[in-house]
Amino acid sequence: MDWNIDFTGEFFAFFLLAVCAIAGAVLAINFTKVVHTALSLAFTFVSLAGLYILLQAEFVAFVQVLLYVGAVTILMIFGIMMTKHQSEGREPGRPLLETLAAIGCLCLFGILFYAIRSASFPAPEAALPEDNVASIGMLLYSAYAIPFELVSVLLTVAFIGAVALAKREEEQP
């Protein structure tokens, strides 16, 4: 079988990080304690950040670590801490739902995998610029200025919304 893979350094790095990411994801699904899940996912996020570096997306990798590992995971852990989780792992399983979900996901993966394998990707016409953090900055403030501003509005709204939602209802008149 010809897998068309060059055993380069990049490949080994990719392989290592991919295994980490998948392992983290699968463990996250399998852990029964929520905190373990959250931590294991954080591991996956870090692995993904490594992959971004491999893909010459240093800025994205940085944001990934900052945002996901730093913000989202911590947010989730706060969420975990604010709710009770005594009953976890004790509910009866839902075999039908889980079987069907497994079948559905596997089929989806099968379809995606088949599509990826059978697609022919043309070779990139050019390489990305070496130092692209600066270029991203330029782009964000020129071509993507309006979306950038909109995202900031979104973040603000989300922030306010989150506060409003999480506020205790008793405090309302």
Next chain:
Amino acid sequence: MSMLGSYLTLAAVLFCVGLFGVLTKRNAIIVLLSIELMLNAVNLNLVAFSKYGAQPSLAGQIFSLFSMTVAAAEAAVGIAVLIALYRRKATVNVDEYDELGR
């Protein structure tokens, strides 16, 4: 064949694992986390295409940045909603969140 296929396959694996989590996990927090995983899988695709696509450009990376931002906002709102719900129902079990069917 470049590495693109491998990245896409990895993304597909992560996406499907996340999807499975979304569909089967009872704990609402894990569901939210699984959604984050799925979003990450998509980001991986974007970044991979940004390098190995037919016309490499930074658009993919920028797009993934926006996506991450939206994901962060989503996580914040999601946790807030969850806490509000928890306060009302005293559980994070999604089985109990069946107001849609009533």
Next chain:
Amino acid sequence: MFANVPVLSLIIWLPLLGSLVVLLLPGRSGGAIRWAGISFTFVSMVLAFGLYASYLPLAGGGEFAEHGSWLSVPLNTEVMQDTSVTSYRLAFDYSLGVDGISMPLVLLTGIVASMASLASVHIFKRQKTYFSLFLLLQTGMYGVFLARDVIWFFIFFELTLIPMFFLIGIWGYYGREKAANRFLVYNGLGSAVMLLAFLILIATLGFASVQTDGGIELTFSGSYDTMLANLADPNAAAHQAGAWLLSDNLQWAAFILLLVAFGIKLPIFPFHTWMLKVHAEAPPPVVMIHSGILLKMGVYGLIRFAAFLLPAQLHSWSAVLAVLGVINILYGAVLACAQKEFKLVLAYSSISHMGIVLLGIASLNETGFEGAVYQAVSHGLISALLFLIVGSLHERTGTTRIDELGGLARAVPFTAGILLTAGLASLGLPGLSGFIGEFLSFLGLFSTMKALTAIGTIGVLLAAVYMLRSVLAMTYGPLPEKLAGLKEARFIETLPMVVLTAFIVLLGIYPSLLTDLMQHGFDGLLRELQTGVGG
């Protein structure tokens, strides 16, 4: 006589106007509502008779045709390979016409609807709604027989369903809701199937192209005449737009869909069970309309669309139709022998009689086709008369069960006499109209399928058995004590009885009244059957 009058439109839309007028009348004035309903019904009937008087069979009714554009949707010209096409659209026109096949049925509608309106004087519950629905129903019925565009046919066909649903569901007997639901579900299904068939026909057969100086104008429409013209001249159509010619498979699909759609209405075994409920549960005037006219819409549709537009399929399936007809005849007749409720006897006898219509259609010759239409008209009159009597009896005795009635000839001699006459007409006594239709249908089919016809004629014998069994049990014999004080029918009831009987006798004694009308109605189909299929 109708030089510049759109008489067909008047016939169709006057009842609708009447329906609105009835709705505008104050709800308390029962008499006014009733008379408005009856008079609007009669106006249409009179117009229908006027049409009959000025109808010339040789002309084929062309002088009455009405046409107007109604709905036109432009389509992409880019999809056309041929660049000379300048205009490409979907057009549904308002198009009416009458010919030798629809003329008898329009007359039938007029007569039966008028008589049913007279019979409706027993209805006191929500009169206003009743009469407005009743008139709406008439618009639908006339429209079905007069429409010359499949989409309009479909609209009118549906227009009969909804008022019928309410008429059964509100004014029926105890099981009325169930009967109405079953009616609607079955017929709705039939309509859906019919619409599918029509869409096939429109897409494959209903195009017309006009050569203008700019290029070709291509129009898809539901126009029946366009379809007929395309069918008669397939070469021209193929030349203009080869890709859209009605392919063999599509023809078969359309034919079978139409057979099912109209088979439900007719009804053909095994689609008949809905009809039993309707016959048993609906109020008698509504059953008069239903059994008298609505079933005939199935006959009409079958001849008009399945036979005229798809003669090749009819030709290859004539044996199937004949077998279905024989099954209908015998199945209905045997079951009619086993019923204890007179309404159900009549319902099964309708199934049996509609089998004869199928035989007539299956015969593929003029005699058979005319027999089928004749049988349809005659059965319409006879079953209307029978249900009129059923209504009159039910109102007096509270029952129409055979074993609970008896000796009516003594208690209500006039009604009993008419009932006996109607029963004799129904079993095909010569001298009454039922015989002519049966005779022509059998005669027609006999030329091609002798053994099958011979089996079918057993139905005539069985008709005698079930009709006499039930009618004699009700009219002859000793009078049960609880029926001793019965009152004879009033004038308003006897009038429709006499009129319907008169028509039955008239058509039985001088059948040329109707057959002359149909004389040229089938010319096109016969030519098609001879040349297009025979070759």
Next chain:
Amino acid sequence: MSSVFSQYAWLVPAFPVAAFAILTALGRSLSRAGAVIATIASLASFILSLIIAIERIGQNAEDYVGGIDWLRTGAVNISAGYEVTNLTSLMLVVVTLVALLVNLYSFGYMAGDGRISVFYAYVALFTASMLGLVLADNLAILYICWELVGVCSFLLIGFWYQKPEARAAAKKAFIVTRVGDLGLLIAILLLFWYMPGHALDFASIHNVFDTQSGIVSMSITTLIALLIFVGAVGKSGQFPLHVWLPDAMEGPTPISALIHAATMVAAGVFLVVRTFDIFEASSAAMTVVAVIGAFTAIFAATIGLAQNDIKRILAYSTVSQLGYMMLALGVGSVSAAMFHLFTHAFFKALLFLGAGSVIHAIHTQDIREMGGLGRRMKVTAWTFGIGALALSGIPPFSGFWSKEAILTAALEGDHPWLFIVGVVTAFFTALYMARLFFLAFAGKPRGNAEQAAHAKESPAVMTIPMIVLAALAVVSGFVQTPFKDWLGEWLTGEASSHGASGLVLVASIAASLLGLYLGWLAFVRGTLRPDAVSSRLPWLSRLLERKYYIDELYQLVFAGGLRGLGRALAVFDEAVVDGAVRLTGYSVRALGRLNTKLQNGQIQTYGLAAILAAVILVLAIAGRRFW
């Protein structure tokens, strides 16, 4: 010679039609006036038919055909036409004469009935249809009138509708004859498509089957002939469709005389005569006709021996005599059959009117309750006696001559067995008539006192028709004797004097006399015990009394079979056909319920459904390339 009056032959049935219309329209208010109108109409018909017949006597009169287009469709073009020939003019006279006499007679017989105008209306309609049947120039019109006489017969049998027996008898008559009608209908359909030019008129039939034989193949000819014969069997009460005729005696007695003795039942014979060319073209059909006729003759005669109801005896006698006519046709003698039809019409009508007179007087039909009526009802007794002698075939009464003609035809036609059957039947006929006559009119009254007190002669309006018929029963035989074959020549147009056959004369006279003598011994002298046979062979007498159990058999096989089939199909309709419908409805509802369950409000279930659906969709769309 041109036929002046023949062209007005359509008026003959028109009179009774008019009478029927008037009586129906005016209804019961007419009462006895209606009877007068109907009688006048039948008188007019009789006079006109007599004129037509007289006009045709002697010279070689041309046949007259006229009519109008009646039904025009495609290949079918049927005219409502009439045809006057010697045969039809003879029938016209017979029918109108008997109808007139019965109309008169009913004046007395039906006097007390409240629905007398209805009765006369039915009789008028019957007369009209019967005349139409006789005059019809084609089979389609004949068939229509054929059915109409059937329905009139049905109406009149059920005239006293309150009686359940009358209702049952009417129903039976209609349905059993309808079986025969079905045969005739199919025969007409066959003829229509096999005849050149789709002609159904008798002239064309004559051309095709007589002169241009070979146009229609032999097997089809036989089939058509047999199917026509089925029609005749139904109408003329031949075995195996004879069962309705005895039951038809539930109707008023004048009707039994008119319809079930003289005219309508003879229509079957008339039909075979009209289409005789078809029969002649097929020897197999002829054999069937002869055998059925002969069998019916002896079969019904034996049943007649064991019956006690005066009208039923006469009814079986009618069946038997019609069998004679069929026998005559089967051996190829139209003239003998028509001759017997002619004489039989008179003497059988006479016998029925006589029986009616008796019933009118003592209100019973059981001959065991009669006796000694001869002294109290002289006219009835004498005329009835004349009728009985004519039926028994005693010279010089008319029955003798016609029966002799039939037997001669059988013998000459080389059918010795049929001849023997005929002679034996003649013996039985004489025997049962002797039994009937002697039991009813001789001896002492056996009924109760009240009946004896009532027993007095009927009014003149009833006896005069009987006297007229008695006179005809005596003289009508002379139109065709072995010495002068006048009727046969007139009917067929060929001189066919068959001469006297000593064997036939001797055999038939001997058989008849023997029968009468035995009857006299048994029922008057008492030297022969009447129950001699029944005590020794009880099964035989029971078999005869129960009419060979044929009614029971039919009841079991046909009525029971139909009822069983009906019930079975009703179950099928309810369970299978409607069940399938209900199953469809139920499964749709079940599907809906299943879907409701899916709608549980949990987002994960929805998500799962969406994913699965998406997968299926993708597979369905993208997967097509693999198939």
